[in-house]
Amino acid sequence: MTAPNPAPDRHGISSVDRLIHEPARMLIVTILYAVESADFVYLLRETGLTKGNLSAHLSKLEEAGYVDIDKSFRGKVPQTLLRLTPQGRAAFQAYREKLRQIIQSFPKE
């Protein structure tokens, strides 16, 4: 017995980058895309996530090579600075383009 053939993926929906597609991570990547770098406090405030949640999402993005995490001091205050890597930037641009194509393929009502 063979499995039925899957429907053809004409619009590439299944090829959307799932790492970025998750809403919280999409917000993080969108913010970092707009800047050179941002610190943990800024992301915490703008995303509305808890510290633990934000840390978990950032770790996943770092593992994928999308985000650089740099821990340092700003004066005497510890600071965690985050920036998109060139790979992360390219992935976000590809994601935006893919979304645009998918939305354009919706039939007009």
Added chain:
Amino acid sequence: MQNDIDTVIRRTQGYWYVDGLGEIAIGVMLGLFGLSFLVFDLVPNGATELVVVFAQMLGFLGLWWLGGKAVRALKERLTYPRTGYVALPRKPRRTNRMVLAAIIAMLVSALVAFVQTAASSRAVTPILIGALLAISVAFLGRRFLLPRFYLLAAYALLVGATAGWLGLDDVRQSAFFFALFGLGWLVGGAVTLARYLAATRPAGEDDPA
């Protein structure tokens, strides 16, 4: 969703204006620049006037440099501990910006000279400058989603129109226009800063990701 992404990007890029400190600095600079025109009343025409023009330019550049340093220092103390630090994307190279600024200044001067000649009226100049500044400020407001900049744009139009209507001489007209326009920036910035400080508290210690 695309709109949401664009909104987040624009909001983030407009973070520099979140606390009103930049507007206060611009307001002080414009106000002092405006008041500096009154010095022309105290000096005789001729070579001394040229020295004053030169000093005015130098003073403005010095204020710009000092204002930038002061705003950055204040942001370190007030803004970054409350709502975080953001490094905005690097701007185009300084030389490119200076060339662009020079081209814009020449175009504006040519336009002002043309309209002045065509209209043969001193009243047109402040109205035109007010309109150009209003367009620039409104553009900033639209780009960074800052509705208060639309108010500032309307204010620039109002100040320009009033300066034209009063029919003052060149020196007083410039003093009136820039001092009042600067006051608008200053008040807008102060209100924004007060609201920002009331709405935010310094965050706890940074949590390493």
